[in-house]
Amino acid sequence: MAPARTIEVPSTGFESRLAASDLTWDKPTCGMAPGYLQANLIVLPSKSAKDFEILCARNPVPCPLLAKSASSGDFNNFISCVPGVSDEKIAAGIDIRTDAPRYNIYRDGVLVEEKIASVEKYWESDHVALLIGRSYSFENALAAADLTPPHVLNDRNVTMYRTNIPLCAAGGFIGGKYVVSMRMYKASEVEKVRDITRAYVTTHGEPIAWGWDGMRDIGIKSLERFDWGDAPVLADGQAVVQSEEEGKPDGYVPVFWGCGVTPQEAVMKAKTPGIVIGHAPGHMVVLDVKEEDVLRK
Amino acid sequence: MAPARTIEVPSTGFESRLAASDLTWDKPTCGMAPGYLQANLIVLPSKSAKDFEILCARNPVPCPLLAKSASSGDFNNFISCVPGVSDEKIAAGIDIRTDAPRYNIYRDGVLVEEKIASVEKYWESDHVALLIGRSYSFENALAAADLTPPHVLNDRNVTMYRTNIPLCAAGGFIGGKYVVSMRMYKASEVEKVRDITRAYVTTHGEPIAWGWDGMRDIGIKSLERFDWGDAPVLADGQAVVQSEEEGKPDGYVPVFWGCGVTPQEAVMKAKTPGIVIGHAPGHMVVLDVKEEDVLRK
Numbered sequence: 101m102a103p104a105r106t107i108e109v110p111s112t113g114f115e116s117r118l119a120a121s122d123l124t125w126d127k128p129t130c131g132m133a134p135g136y137l138q139a140n141l142i143v144l145p146s147k148s149a150k151d152f153e154i155l156c157a158r159n160p161v162p163c164p165l166l167a168k169s170a171s172s173g174d175f176n177n178f179i180s181c182v183p184g185v186s187d188e189k190i191a192a193g194i195d196i197r198t199d200a201p202r203y204n205i206y207r208d209g210v211l212v213e214e215k216i217a218s219v220e221k222y223w224e225s226d227h228v229a230l231l232i233g234r235s236y237s238f239e240n241a242l243a244a245a246d247l248t249p250p251h252v253l254n255d256r257n258v259t260m261y262r263t264n265i266p267l268c269a270a271g272g273f274i275g276g277k278y279v280v281s282m283r284m285y286k287a288s289e290v291e292k293v294r295d296i297t298r299a300y301v302t303t304h305g306e307p308i309a310w311g312w313d314g315m316r317d318i319g320i321k322s323l324e325r326f327d328w329g330d331a332p333v334l335a336d337g338q339a340v341v342q343s344e345e346e347g348k349p350d351g352y353v354p355v356f357w358g359c360g361v362t363p364q365e366a367v368m369k370a371k372t373p374g375i376v377i378g379h380a381p382g383h384m385v386v387l388d389v390k391e392e393d394v395l396r397k
Numbered sequence: 398m399a400p401a402r403t404i405e406v407p408s409t410g411f412e413s414r415l416a417a418s419d420l421t422w423d424k425p426t427c428g429m430a431p432g433y434l435q436a437n438l439i440v441l442p443s444k445s446a447k448d449f450e451i452l453c454a455r456n457p458v459p460c461p462l463l464a465k466s467a468s469s470g471d472f473n474n475f476i477s478c479v480p481g482v483s484d485e486k487i488a489a490g491i492d493i494r495t496d497a498p499r500y501n502i503y504r505d506g507v508l509v510e511e512k513i514a515s516v517e518k519y520w521e522s523d524h525v526a527l528l529i530g531r532s533y534s535f536e537n538a539l540a541a542a543d544l545t546p547p548h549v550l551n552d553r554n555v556t557m558y559r560t561n562i563p564l565c566a567a568g569g570f571i572g573g574k575y576v577v578s579m580r581m582y583k584a585s586e587v588e589k590v591r592d593i594t595r596a597y598v599t600t601h602g603e604p605i606a607w608g609w610d611g612m613r614d615i616g617i618k619s620l621e622r623f624d625w626g627d628a629p630v631l632a633d634g635q636a637v638v639q640s641e642e643e644g645k646p647d648g649y650v651p652v653f654w655g656c657g658v659t660p661q662e663a664v665m666k667a668k669t670p671g672i673v674i675g676h677a678p679g680h681m682v683v684l685d686v687k688e689e690d691v692l693r694k
Contacts, residue, residue: 154595154598154602154603154693157457157598157693158457158458158598158602160454160455160457161455161565183480265562265563266562266605266606266614266615268458268602268605268655269591269603269604269605269606270595270603271591271595271603294566294568298451298567298568301451301454301455305451305455305565306451306566306567306568307566308563308565308566309563309566317563318563358565396451396454
């Protein structure tokens, strides 16, 4: 048993991974190491990983690939996929088999184990780990501009929806659709929200749709019928009732971003043969890369 | 007047640009300099060019950005936007104001001049030129595998369609949709066609949809109602009659790729203020980059 440690909330990517690895941190990573990128993890057999990389290259808004295993089977060394970020800057000393707080395991597309602490016994010499960007970073930027997303103000999960927007196919990954996250803003705030999030190109960037017509264009009929996360709220914590909001001059409107659930859905849909490993929802891999390292100048 | 020259069909990018520049070549560039990349040209005021670059980064399948002016107003020097291709390799000694055979000019989103030989008098110190990939290269690869596209076999233009697939918005470029090019293949050939074109990531890559259901999913109701190019044909030159083809076991099915008309449409839709310059359709900029330089390994 490791001795009790004094770290409460790790303040760097390195400390976060250490805490996950020695089991002093087994909770969601929300709030850990502010300013450091947190990544979605997907581990795939090498043939599927190659197709998946192309899926990311073709659909960078919902699937922004940050880094990948340096070679098949390598759980320690990563290659950066972000221009201007060196390989060394991704995650020094990482062991991807232990450094997320919790993992899920899929066999032939079916979930077989949930929230396990390490995946050493599932790791194969043909496995390739892929790290994908997520939207925490632009939420901090919005907060800094007094546009904190309503779900953050109310300590809830962001609301997520399936859309009708097709992913560009890549090898075995066919028929996937964009998943989006949604945040409510006043109609008059939308341009500012777009401007602030535009530079976050490796973490979904600016919104892909907004407003009530925009919502219907991407195949979402009702905000109240969401697919993941918590029910949508306004900044004051009030539940969103679409019929009350819609049509108000400068009322609240939904704003939609590409979402990191998209790649996970694509993998599930593809029923990838063999063992696939993902982080358990919310239990991300915290990197050494800082938000300002990946901003588009 | 330049003396008559002996070049018939230029065999390199450099020769192609020289022939366009000294007016010995004023025709479409189809068939010029086999193996060299040909690019779509869009010249925009710098503020719009910045948004347009993000549009390309977010929608790389229909809008694969190859290179851009080294700085505002620079018509001679280009920065490569393709990983692994150096700036020097783009187009040595280019003058983008003269080196496409023909240009079109738009003012505030309206076409004001067509098929002019040079654009020196329209060039502004705030202009940025952007070069975007096109699908010639993967057509050569298909031909090499005995899968020559039907329109090439029959010396016609490829057939193009508007779709319902939204582009991810970027700054002033909002509400754009994918344009696709279409080539008919036997159902049994589709996987081979996908495999061959997959590596051509900077020139639209593998198809985004195929088959009759795939066609309807992207909002195309009838192959006979096309938006650009020539009417679709089969390999033997027969016109495509959808009602006769649809449902045949191993009959011909439509296969759709992202298309370089997409960025032009996005620019038109945005009604970009000021002077915008494009190549005249078919009259492309031929680069020094060769097809094998941009293949995904």
